[in-house]
Amino acid sequence: MRGKEDFLALILFLVHCILLSQAVISINNGGYVGIVVAIHKNVPEDEQLVSNIKELFTEASSYLNTTTKGQVYFKEIIVAVPSTWSSKPGYEVVQKNYFPTADIKVDHPNPYHENNPYTLQPGGCGEPGQYIHLTPTFVKELHTKTLEKYGNAERHLVHEWAHLRYGVFDEYGLPGDPNYPAFYQENDKIVPTSCKQGITGWIESSGGGPCSITIDGTVNEDCRFIPDLSNEDAKASVMYLPYIPSITGFCDHTDNQLHNALAPTKHNNLCHNQPTWTVINKHPDFSRRFKRSVGFTSTKPKFRIVQSQPGSEGRYVLVLDVSRSMSVLKSRGEAAEGGLIILITDGEENVEPYVSQVLPKLQQQKVTVNAIAFGNKATRKLEDLTKLTGGKGFFFADIQGNQPTNALDSAFMDSVTSQADLEFRPVQIADTIIRLFSSKTIKNITLDKELGKNTVFTFTSEDIKDINIILVSPSGKIYDVNSPEYTKDDRIKLRLEIKIPDAEAGQWMVAILWSKFIPGVASFSLTSEPNDPRIQPVRVRSWLSDVQLKYPSHAKVYAEIKKGYNAVIGATVKATIDRPMGSPVDVLLRDNGAGPDVTKNDGIYSGYFTQFNGNGRYAVVANVINDGNAKLRRGSPSSSLIPITKFKNPADKEKKNASAAFTRDEFVVTVKPQRPNKVDEEPIEVFERTSNAGALRLDNYSPNDIDIIPPGRVTDLVMVSSEQIDEQKLVTLRWTSPGDDLDVGNASFVDLRASCVVEDIIKRFHEVDNFNESLVMKGSLDPLPPGEEQEITVEVPNAIWNAKSNSTIDYTRIDVYFSLRIVDERNNLGDLSNIVVGHFKKIPFVLLEEEPSTEWRVYVFGIGAATLLIVVIVVTCRNKGKINRCTETSLTNSA
C-alpha cells in the first residue's frame, strides 16, 4: 500500500516542478552530455576563467575525438559559476549548488599537486574516478604559463578524462617510487618507464649533467627523461606524456601504438598488463548500444553557464512513505527545485506506478534520489532508483522492533546536507548504540578544536522517559535536566537533546542514567559544526563500490579521511556491516596501497567485504578513530600529470643523440643514495567520526559451506635486492599479504614463480618454475596475516634461466621475472601479482639443465710389485658453452 503513494507522489512532484540536474554524465550519439565544471565559491570573480574553460573544453573535445578514433567527444558542458560572483545576462539562474557533485572542480590547489591537474581515482581498473581538480591558476594562465609549463592543456584534460571516465591509470613512472619507478632495466639497457617502447629523448640529472645509477641498477631519483618532442614515431600514449606533439592515441596492439607490457607502470599493474585502449574499449560508452548511428560533423561542445542563487544549498524534497506526503509536496511547491528527492519507504512495490515506470522520467529530468529504506519489505527496485540517478541508499532493518537504529541520524544528515558546500556541513562525531546494563553508563568523547558550533548530543530510545543525561564539559561545566540546553520529548519523538551553540573543545563525559532494573538500549549521536569554515576539521566520507550484487561476489568499502585537501593517515578505520541475518561484521579498511587500496597514504582507506549470509540489504557504517597514530600529510596524492621536463643545462642536449634506451656507461655509478626524509607530515589530535556508507543489496545467495572466494591479489610486490655470489643468485622480495578470502583471514600458501620469459609469466604462470621451501633462504612461503608486510629471500636456481635455446645473441646481463599468487586451503587461486624483475650478470659457460656433477673415480693399476693408485677427479660439465634461453627471449618481450 505504502509503495503506491510514494511513487504517485514522485510522479506528481515531477509534473509540478522544474528540476535541475545532478551530475550524471550520459552519452548520446558519441557525445557526452551533462558534464559539470564547477568553480568554487572562494575563487575570486574572473570572467576570463569562464572563457578559458570554454576554450579548453572545445579543444579537448576535438582531441578526445582524435584519440578515440572518431568515436566520442564532449557535446554539452554545464559551467557552474559560484553564487558569490556577480550575475551576468548570459548566466542561467538555478537553485542548485553544483559544486559538491561536479565532475570537474575548479578550486584552490591540493598542496600535494599544486597547479598540476589530477583526478581523484580511488577505484580499481575500469572503475570511474570521482572528479578532476583544476586550479584557477592553471585555467587562467592557459595561454601563458600553463602553455609554457605543460604544453597544450587540452591534451592533459583528455588524459584526466580517461582516468575519470574509463578508469585507466598512468603509464609513466615516478622518481623514487618503489612500485612505479621512472626508469627500469631491460637486459643491458636502462629504459624510461612508458607505455610504448621506442620513445626517444635524453637523460639529465636535475642539476644538469649525467645521471647516476647504483651498482644494482637503480637510477637515482633526480634523473629525468627529456623526451624528444620532434620524434614523429611517438604516437602513444595519452596516459604517458600527452604533451609530446605526435601522440594521438592510447596504447593498443597496433605497431604504431604498441603497448609495452613490461614497463612497471601503475596501469600495467592495476589493469593486468592490458593496453589502455583495450580497457577503454570495454567501457559501456564504446559498446554497440551507445555507438553513433550517424556520424557527428562537429566536436564543438555546447556550453550552459549556470549560477546558483545565494542560499540555494541544501534544497531537497522529503518524500515520505505515507499518504500525508502528497500535501507535503504541494506546500513545498517551488522550493522543491533542487533536484534531490529523499525517499523514505518501508513499502513493497505492489501498485502502479512502478519504479521502472518512474525511472526514465527521473533520469530524463536528472533528479537525484536518495532512499532511506526500513525493513526487509522495502521495494527491491530502490537500488535502481538511487544508482541510476546518482543518489545513495540507506537501509535500516529494525524500525518495527523496539531496537533503536544505528546511524539513522547520519543517514539523514548525509542526505539533507548533500548539496551544501562541504565546508559548511556538520560533522558526525558519533552515531552509535549504547547498551544500558546498569543505572549509570559513562562514555567519554572528544570534540576536536576546529568544532564546537551548534553541537548537538542526541539520545533516542523507546524508553527515553527512563533515561537521564548528565554532560560534563572539558572545563567541568555540567549540563543536565535543569540546563536550558536540555530538551526531552518522551511521547512522540522519543528523543532527548542537548544543544550547545558554542561547545568547548576537548574531552566530554557523557553519563547516561537508567532507571529501569532490566537492561536497556539507546542510540547516541553527536554532531557539531566548524567554528570557522576557513579552518576545516577532519571530515570523513564513505561509500561502497557497488549497490547491487549477485552472489558470488564481493563489495569494496571506502572511507576518505581528510582535513581540507590534506590526507589523514594512520587512523583506525573499521566498517561495520549489518547483514540480513545474525550479528554485524567488522571490516578493517587500510590505506596501504595494497589489494583494494590503489594509492598508499592518500587518506582513502579501502577494504573488501565478502562475508555475505543471505539475500537482502547490507548496511555499512564506517567508524574512524585516531588512537594516537594518525598523522596529517600536506596534500593528498592522486593520479597527477607531469609537466614538460626541460633541460637544466641545454648543452646536455648537444652531447648525445636522442635515444630510447641507455647504457650503463651513460650514467655515473654511485652508492645507493640515502633517501632524504622529506615527508611532510605532522601529528594530529585525537578525534573520532562516524560516516554512513549506505547500503547494498545482494541477490542470488546460495548457502555454501565451501570456501569459494579466492585470496586477494598482491599489487605491491617489489624487489628489495638481488645479489649474485659466484653462481648463487639471491633475490629478496617484499609485498603486503592479502587474506584467505580477498583480505580476510589467513591464506595458506605463497605460489612464487620465476621465468626469464615475461609472456610465460603472464600467460602460462602455472607452467613456469616455482619456488619451494628448499629454495627459501630467509622468510617463508606461508602467508602472513592480511595487511602485514612479508619479506622473503630465495635462491634462483640456474634451471630457471638456463636451457633450451641456441640463440647466439650475447648479453652481459640476464633478466628474470618474478610473480606470485596466494592460495587458500581449498586451493582457490588468487590473481597474479604485479611482475618484478631481477638482473643478473651472465656467467660465461653457463651450465645447463644439470648441476655440475663431481665424481671420484679410482683406478688401480698393478705393475709388478708396485701398485699405483690413481685418483682421478672427473667434473662433468654437460652442455658447456650453450647460450641460455633468457638471452634470446628478452628480445621478444614486446609481443
Ligand SMILES: *[C@@H]1O[C@H](CO)[C@@H](O)[C@H](O)[C@H]1NC(C)=O
Ligand atoms: C574525429 O576524429 C576522426 C579520426 O581522427 C576524424 O576522421 C574526424 O574527422 C573527426 N571528426 C570531427 C568532427 O572532427
Ligand SMILES: *[C@@H]1O[C@H](CO)[C@@H](O)[C@H](O)[C@H]1NC(C)=O
Ligand atoms: C648523432 O647521429 C648522427 C647521424 O646518425 C651521427 O652522425 C652523429 O655522430 C651522432 N652524434 C652523436 C653525438 O652521437
Ligand SMILES: *[C@@H]1O[C@H](CO)[C@@H](O)[C@H](O)[C@H]1NC(C)=O
Ligand atoms: C593468523 O595467523 C596469526 C599468526 O600468524 C594468528 O595469530 C592469527 O590468529 C591467525 N588468524 C586466524 C583467523 O586464524
Ligand SMILES: *[C@@H]1O[C@H](CO)[C@@H](O)[C@H](O)[C@H]1NC(C)=O
Ligand atoms: C624444490 O625445488 C627444487 C628445484 O626446483 C627441486 O630440485 C626439489 O626437488 C624441490 N623439492 C621439493 C620437496 O619439491
Ligand SMILES: *[C@@H]1O[C@H](CO)[C@@H](O)[C@H](O)[C@H]1NC(C)=O
Ligand atoms: C636452434 O637453431 C636452429 C637454426 O636456427 C632452429 O631451427 C632451431 O629451432 C633452434 N632450436 C631451438 C631450441 O631454439
